[in-house]
Amino acid sequence: xxxxxxxxxxxxxxxxxxxxxxxxxxxxxxxxxxxxxxxxxxxxxxxxxxxxxxxxxxxxxxxxxxxxxxxxxxxxxxxxxxxxxxxxxxxxxxxxxxxxxxxxxxxxxxxxxxxxxxxxxxxxxxxxxxxxxxxxxxxxxxxxxxxxxxxxxxxxxxxxxxxxxxxxxxxxxxxxxxxxxxxxxxxxxxxxxxxxxxxxxxxxxxxxxxxxxxxxxxxxxxxxxxxxxxxxxxxxxxxxxxxxxxxxxxxxxxxxxxxxxxxxxxxxxxxxxxxxxxxxxxxxxxxxxxxxxxxxxxxxxxxxxxxxxxxxxxxxxxxxxxxxxxxxxxxxxxxxxxxxxxxxxxxxxxxxxxxxxxxxxxxxxxxxxxxxxxxxxxxxxxxxxxxxxxxxxxxxxxxxxxxxxxxxxxxxxxxxxxxxxxxxxxxxxxxxxxxxxxxxxxxxxxxxxxxxxxxxxxxxxxxxxxxxxxxxxxxxxxxxxxxxxxxxxxxxxxxxxxxxxxxxxxxxxxxxxxxxxxxxxxxxxxxxxxxxxxxxxxxxxxxxxxxxxxxxxxxxxxxxxxxxxxxxxxxxxxxxxxxxxxxxxxx
Amino acid sequence: xxxxxxxxxxxxxxxxxxxxxxxxxxxxxxxxxxxxxxxxxxxxxxxxxxxxxxxxxxxxxxxxxxxxxxxxxxxxxxxxxxxxxxxxxxxxxxxxxxxxxxxxxxxxxxxxxxxxxxxxxxxxxxxxxxxxxxxxxxxxxxxxxxxxxxxxxxxxxxxxxxxxxxxxx
Ligand SMILES: Cc1ncc(C[n+]2csc(CCOP(=O)(O)OP(=O)(O)O)c2C)c(N)n1
Ligand SMILES: [Mg+2]
Numbered sequence: 150x151x152x153x154x155x156x157x158x159x160x161x162x163x164x165x166x167x168x169x170x171x172x173x174x175x176x177x178x179x180x181x182x183x184x185x186x187x188x189x190x191x192x193x194x195x196x197x198x199x200x201x202x203x204x205x206x207x208x209x210x211x212x213x214x215x216x217x218x219x220x221x222x223x224x225x226x227x228x229x230x231x232x233x234x235x236x237x238x239x240x241x242x243x244x245x246x247x248x249x250x251x252x253x254x255x256x257x258x259x260x261x262x263x264x265x266x267x268x269x270x271x272x273x274x275x276x277x278x279x280x281x282x283x284x285x286x287x288x289x290x291x292x293x294x295x296x297x298x299x300x301x302x303x304x305x306x307x308x309x310x311x312x313x314x315x316x317x318x319x320x321x322x323x324x325x326x327x328x329x330x331x332x333x334x335x336x337x338x339x340x341x342x343x344x345x346x347x348x349x350x351x352x353x354x355x356x357x358x359x360x361x362x363x364x365x366x367x368x369x370x371x372x373x374x375x376x377x378x379x380x381x382x383x384x385x386x387x388x389x390x391x392x393x394x395x396x397x398x399x400x401x402x403x404x405x406x407x408x409x410x411x412x413x414x415x416x417x418x419x420x421x422x423x424x425x426x427x428x429x430x431x432x433x434x435x436x437x438x439x440x441x442x443x444x445x446x447x448x449x450x451x452x453x454x455x456x457x458x459x460x461x462x463x464x465x466x467x468x469x470x471x472x473x474x475x476x477x478x479x480x481x482x483x484x485x486x487x488x489x490x491x492x493x494x495x496x497x498x499x500x501x502x503x504x505x506x507x508x509x510x511x512x513x514x515x516x517x518x519x520x521x522x523x524x525x526x527x528x529x530x531x532x533x534x535x536x537x538x539x540x541x542x543x544x545x546x547x548x549x550x551x552x553x554x555x556x557x558x559x560x561x562x563x564x565x566x567x568x569x570x571x572x573x574x575x576x577x578x579x580x581x582x583x584x585x586x587x588x589x590x591x592x593x594x595x596x597x598x599x600x601x602x603x604x605x606x607x608x609x610x611x612x613x614x615x616x617x618x619x620x621x622x623x624x625x626x627x628x629x630x631x632x633x634x635x636x637x638x639x640x641x642x643x644x645x646x647x648x649x650x651x652x653x654x655x656x657x658x659x660x661x662x663x664x665x666x667x668x669x670x671x672x673x674x675x676x677x678x679x680x681x682x683x684x685x686x687x688x689x690x691x692x693x694x695x696x697x698x699x700x701x702x703x704x705x706x707x708x709x710x711x712x713x714x715x716x717x718x719x720x721x722x723x724x725x726x727x728x729x730x731x732x733x734x735x736x
Numbered sequence: 737x738x739x740x741x742x743x744x745x746x747x748x749x750x751x752x753x754x755x756x757x758x759x760x761x762x763x764x765x766x767x768x769x770x771x772x773x774x775x776x777x778x779x780x781x782x783x784x785x786x787x788x789x790x791x792x793x794x795x796x797x798x799x800x801x802x803x804x805x806x807x808x809x810x811x812x813x814x815x816x817x818x819x820x821x822x823x824x825x826x827x828x829x830x831x832x833x834x835x836x837x838x839x840x841x842x843x844x845x846x847x848x849x850x851x852x853x854x855x856x857x858x859x860x861x862x863x864x865x866x867x868x869x870x871x872x873x874x875x876x877x878x879x880x881x882x883x884x885x886x887x888x889x890x891x892x893x894x895x896x897x898x899x900x901x902x903x904x905x
Contacts, residue, residue: 270756271759274756274763275763282756299811332752333812333814458805458808458809459802459806462798
């Protein structure tokens with residue numbers, strides 16, 4: 150095939166188009182002006198102008214998580230690239246496929262402390278899955294295509310391509326995606342059959358089995374989630390999901406025990422603690438999930454299935470580690486389970502479910518909604534109830550409101566729940582919602598945020614207005630950095646050091662200043678009307694809900710404690726000071 | 737082996753010789769808190785631009801497994817081989833050792849060098865530079881003996897290693 154010679158910017162745009170990219174989230178600057186010029190001249194790829202580069206990455210993450218596609222970011226050199234670092238780290242921790250194009254000073258100036266020069270590949274090396282600095286125009290097209298392959302295959306993650314300005318301006322040959330193959334990077338997708346058989350044999354002999362499933366199932370795709378449901382129903386065993394895994398299995402199903410971990414349900418954590426065979430599927434034994442490792446599921450044999458070999462045996466040694474794509478492995482598991490006519494001991498399983506029902510009776514997520522003050526959990530539940538007949542996507546910020554959203558909003562499908570899990574990035578919610586709404590213009594997108602978190606990317610209100618993105622932002626306003634306050638109450642003798650939101654803006658006026666509707670709700674009796682009105686409005690809305698400022702998020706496994714030493718909060722009105730020096734040093 | 741026992745491993749890593757690849761490997765070790773006792777790197781195939789990195793590290797079995805899995809995960813890494821586990825291997829290191837001394841000490845250093853098959857590659861009236869090749873332990877032993885004899889400077893290459901017999905990476 151004859152080589153097509155284009156200029157560098159044309160190569161970049163052509164590669165994006167050939168990779169199926171529809172939208173780029175970005176912010177211009179000197180080093181990327183040639184690319185912006187090229188964007189101006191075409192109309193295949195849409196550019197969404199955010200108001201801060203961190204938000205560009207979170208928007209791309211929201212886009213990626215709600216579609217299963219790669220999110221694309223474009224930022225300038227120096228400060229543009231350094232501003233993107235938090236977003237990249239967030240995407241790395243949560244395994245979200247993102248390709249981030251960063252401008253760079255011309256190659257002959259690299260290393261000279263040129264204006265807006267930063268060692269972008271150096272800075273982003275530990276916070277990307279991989280990164281490239283393109284110094285040779287011959288490698289430009291290849292690098293673009295390779296980046297999409299690396300970002301989206303295996304365990305997904307962010308990839309940075311640093312583009313010096315002379316490369317964007319100079320001539321470069323174009324290659325089609327089909328002409329590019331990576332020499333060595335080709336992750337394994339099929340699991341080992343022998344290991345799968347061994348694992349199923351172990352499961353078939355279990356008396357107290359449990360499935361513990363995470364974001365890897367969602368990353369594997371919708372088909373993997375369907376297969377997970379089939380496997381779960383075929384075997385009849387209980388399943389619990391991580392924060393990242395919510396939606397991988399329908400929350401309303403009776404086999405689902407709810408989320409596990411630090412703020413997981415009593416039944417999920419007790420079942421994890423007491424199980425005898427655990428299948429960890431696309432989950433990485435994060436410390437928020439395991440609690441104290443010395444006491445984690447002490448009597449259990451463990452099987453772990455993950456596409457990333459480094460996730461296996463990292464925190465918790467397992468008996469069988471199967472490397473492969475969850476979808477492929479589940480497909481084989483179902484086939485083999487049926488072919489070998491495996492069956493669990495029905496009597497034992499029945500006993501196990503009875504035990505679980507006993508734990509369920511604690512109703513660990515229950516709360517009382519009084520007449521005078523709105524409970525934050527209630528807001529989540531009412532938004533859930535009132536959006537049930539719509540296609541709804543939820544994003545959150547970080548803090549108590551995030552955990553309440555995870556606990557109380559029942560997610561039935563994958564791709565509908567976007568939250569910063571691994572990094573816990575305040576300021577994630579609103580920009581992520583931008584990306585989701587851009588991907589799904591007709592869907593309802595709700596961002597649950599806190600009075601502190603919302604201030605961390607509040608500038609994105611302007612982006613909502615500019616693109617008429619009808620995002621519904623609900624602030625669970627407790628006038629505190631609630632999660633910080635809760636830890637201070639429980640671990641630091643109620644010394645509320647710097648965790649009070651002293652001077653909050655008037656969010657109604659603020660919304661109006663940005664050109665959209667702001668609403669306020671303080672009275673429990675008005676809540677449903679306020680939510681309904683918010684959903685009716687054809688445009689962005691910020692709904693500022695004054696909630697109980699003393700409410701704590703329970704259940705809670707304090708850091709350093711085992712699963713079966715969970716605090717439930719209900720009996721004690723939250724006055725359970727945790728007396729443990731060990732807990733104080735942990736995060 | 738006990739789960740908590742720390743042991744030393746020599747790991748060979750074949751990588752694309754591209755910009756930043758060494759930084760990636762070193763960053764992985766420092767970022768995740770793994771030990772590097774020695775590290776060597778050089779291109780071994782000029783045609784395919786492959787380099788071979790030899791790392792000597794130590795850790796519990798779980799940590800060693802992690803190190804290998806994390807290395808394999810790096811995009812420019814082709815192969816990772818744990819020479820300590822994959823059978824017998826040869827490990828060699830080169831050191832240049834400067835000894836400044838006169839009189840009896842100077843003569844004694846030459847005598848010991850002879851026993852260790854170290855060569856003097858530079859000499860003045862009051863100094864030698866010895867070149868010694870061998871296992872790290874042999875070099876350690878040689879250095880120890882030179883200490884009282886005017887040892888003044890050491891430059892070591894770190895370990896290069898390869899498996900014995902017909903086995904290849
Ligand atoms: C960027 C960033 N800085 C600091 C923190 C630590 N942190 C975790 S939760 C939290 C408080 C969040 O307060 P708010 O948004 O009001 O949510 P609430 O807990 O009150 O629901 C803070 C400061 C963080 N997660 N992210
Ligand atoms: Mg708050």
